[in-house]
Amino acid sequence: MRAVEEVVEDRADSRSEPPAPRRARADLWALLSYAVLSALVTFQIWRDPNGRVLASNDDDHNVFLFMLAHGERVIFHGDNPFFSDRLNVPDGVNMMANTSVLVLSLPLAPVTHWFGPGFTVALLITLGLAGTATAWYWVLSRHLVRSRLAAWIGGLWCGFAPTMISHANGHVNFVSQWVLPFIVWQALRLREPGRALRGGLILGLLIVLQVFINEESLLFTALALGVFVIAYAVLAPARARGAARHMAAGLGVAATVAVTLLAYPLWYQFFAKGNYHGQPFAPDMYATDLASIVGFARQSLAGNAELTRRMSVSATEDNMFFGPIGFVMIVASVVVLWRSVAARAAAVSALVLLVMSMGPELVVFGSRTGIPLPFGLISHVPIIDLVSVTRFAMVPATIAGVLLALATDRRREFSPRGQRLWQVGLVLALVPLFPKPLPVVPGDPLPPFLTQGTWRQYVSDDRTLVTVPLPEVTTGRTGMRWATLNHLEYRTPRGYFMGPVNPPSDHTGSWNAPRRFTSDLLWRVREYGERPQLTASDKARITEDLIFWRAAVVIMVPGGRNEGPQVDTLTAALGRPQLIGGVQVWDVRSLPVPPSE
Template sequence: MKTEIQEWHRVRTTSADRSRRARNPADQPRRINATALVLATFLVGAVLVTWGLWREGSRAMLSANVPDQVFFQFVLRHAVDVLAGDATPFFTSQMNAPLGVNLMANTVVLGLGIPLAPLTVLGGPQLSFTVLLVLGLAGTAAAWYWFLLRHVVSSRAAAAVGAALCGFGPGMISQANGHPNWTAQFLVPFLVHWALRMAEPGRALRNGAVLGLLVVVQAFVNEEVLLYTALACAVFLTAYAALTWPAQRAAIRPVLATAGVAAVLGGALLAYPLWTQFFGPQSFRGLPPGASAYGADLASFAAFPRLSLGGNVDVTRLLAPNAAEENTFLGWPLLALLGLAVAGWLWRQALVRTLVVTGAVFALFAMGRQVFAGGERTALPGLWRPFNHLPLLESVVPVRFGLVLLPVVGALVALTVEVVARLPRQSAQGLPLRRLAYALVGLALVPLLPLPLPTHRGPAVPRFVTEGTWRAYVPAGRTLVTVPLTSNEHSEGMRWWAQSGAGFSFPGGYFIGPGRQPGTATFGPPPRPTDLLFASIVKGAKVPKVTGRMRDGLLADLRFWRAGALVLPDGAPRADVLRELVDDLVGDGVRTGGVTVWPVSELAEVDAPAPVPASAEEPGTGTPPGGREDPPVG
């Protein structure tokens, strides 16, 4: 297949030519310098895109997606504990106490977190998060640059342009808003490379072993990317074989043998992690309601993403599920350019037709179960509808299929640039043909140039946590309960734990876990009465009158959470209102280290009496548990 891929519209250099060129002492430094310049450009571009995270330091927050950023800070810190032997790899009891969280089912990214663990220890998880984004964007572009030069084009400039689109295209910049596991696609080109080598006769064992190991590593970076890569390779290879069938007949046996070796090796190494993911504690099926319905709007393919020179926030809000899922915003100039190039120069090549088929299939998949156009639901069912309830595929977010388009489009752009470089300088009429063609390429790509990720400065971790004061209020085996409860909207517990490295556990959190009904999934734990009460007040609800029933609900929740203390940060929304309410529920709290804390260990005992009211107007008055005096720290 590799030979066929290299036989295109152009005359490609032979191996002898390449050997002679490699021996030329004048050419080798030039190629090294060109590659170094390309890689340096990718690295600088990644730093510029993430500049806000560097500028704000450890308190930098992504304005478009704080919850996912905090979640990845959590798992990066978790990787440190795993490496130190203080935590199990695929499960945590620090979050969502006392039930815990199945991290294998929540993108634990040990393949990224463990290599970065020394940096996390030295500089904190926010620094590791930022470095991970930079390495993901630049590394993905660099890997595709290598792949395009090896399999697609001879021109380094063409490969650089195509690779830049693969690494910094609209979907990748969008995913950089809190999804470093999606921007870290630097293994994907190597997976595709070894998939293309499956047809080599007599190399099934070696090629299968390498492919299987790559699969294992990618599974600990991002399983969903691995799934999409496997589906894309299957569609591509099937389409390519159909277009060039007589020449591919002999490849069937080595392809099946290589795939078998990779499946056996990968399956053996991933058996326990996958069992934990699908059948272990706190496992679940599918996705929370709404997430599986995320599909690409038909109009989004011709629109520009918001974080680009040509972006329009109002348009993207209408056409995208959220700011981190603008995966199909390619812009109409690029689509027009590729349409012209494919129709005019490239269509006769089998690889180009295969790329077009692959891109079309995944564009249709990205639209999900129902086609939307311009924000309006149409009567057309999506191509994904028959597949979305199948095992494994039920956990897919359809709009992310749009990310498969970037390598497809990147390869087509690289081919287009190489074709343009071979055009005559002038037409028969004296027009500067090559310059005009380069101008069209530039006009198609310039509107997609990425802008820096929007960031802001978040609150500091309270001294109550960083100085270890929490230990005086949270006995061993008890939890620290944030007010309001830690969730996707209020991530204090996760952020404090991740950035401080403190050893407390906390209820709630931002993750996917089992829903109330068997076989369902939900974001965070199913809410409890006290959780709902605090959350409603933060959103502006009127504070209800404290009743005995409300205290009974609080007591049941404290016992379920095995609470040691309730903690309200000073800067929380409606902090004064929440503080007064909790004072009425459990007694006066203690102001210390940037928080108000209410010791509730005694109340959380199974045989503890109900909390007494703080007001003498209700029966049962007495000394409230937890006074205003600070207990001794130690």
């Protein structure tokens, strides 16, 4: 085993390790503790995974229901893994341009098929938290620290830090970080002589694996490693020069493997139908608040939602929130490890990405200060413009856990008083950050029209079932959820996904399908309770949109906001509905079907 300085400087550690049985017991207890804590965080969704949704971000919960249902269709129906024609009819969805988590959805397709996508979402969030903690524990305990307790603390922080619990509110991709510790370690090991071919091959394959889990996390990791290497080269130029040739050779092998295997998927992502460029928001819209470094997240034991809202844009983006004592312990860890060049380089990497996460202008406790930050210089660089800026802060949150583990491993070098202070500091830092269970709410139950298969009498495979409210981000989540819980057996227009805002004239990224007259009209009716007087031209445009969407039936989601005005508007356009299987149905099969592209 090697301490962090010895890992970088390639010096053997002469200190003895605990006996193997003791290490094995410690490993088992660490894994069990992570599993129990993960189950505690997710237990509310487990009570009815297909009938409940995550309250803090049901939109993104729906997105991953769709991703997993798509993976089930790839395995059981032979659908294209990189494209789905089941949502956003007739244009479809570029799945490579979305977080399709194919490396998760495809192996778990049988689970999704038999137990439903809601079950698989709950399973992946549970395994993601525990798996990320376990992966970091493994790397720390095998390569960086001697103490299993120090490794356990590091794994605990990296797997259950406020940023991870925050993203567990719907972001399956961001909680599944169990590949990243091995990418980091394999990249750093490339400096060793003789590892270029084998290490580069392993690293390349790990990169490919991570691309199909989450490209954003991979980008953050690459940037962090890049800053780490630059900082290390500045701090220890002689050592860096000695390792440069070996590392460059290994990276060349890794790049060759990754580019070869990813060439077609990445071409599909950036150039095939449904590709987009940039995000549907300004780079400073989602940025890290300086005050959040010492605040508490909503899902932490000491958190206060009202206070946290001043420092965070969303319950799924509480990306710092170390608490005051937690922040002090992280700073203290850097001080304890100051003689280690690697630790200092890691701290520099964390600081750089933290500043990047703050966007182009410093924000403190929700207030813009007018102080410009360096991110404004790179905010429009391709690839960088595709990420949510505040998520860069996930990297310093993880590095903080590693530094905390490394410093804790040195506690035996402290004086007795120093050891007691360190132990007290850890308790005071970690206990207020203990995660609360993820909040959930009941989802709208599927009506008998769907559960009894009545819809099959109306909707052939070349037609769609249109739910109103239309499937959109924030307003039509039920219709999209119903489609995914039916394993995407019927096709539906629109939906919540990332795609071009108005192709082919505008390929800027959007969370919605391109606007149409009917989607805008029904949105206004739902939001404001309008009862528009439809003209003949309005009715013709509604009919035109239904033809465009290849509609067979239109059904109303019962019990929603301003349901009466929505029903009245549809009745004015399509005639009186029938009550079938618990929902009001407008049969529009008489409309023509446009030719397929």
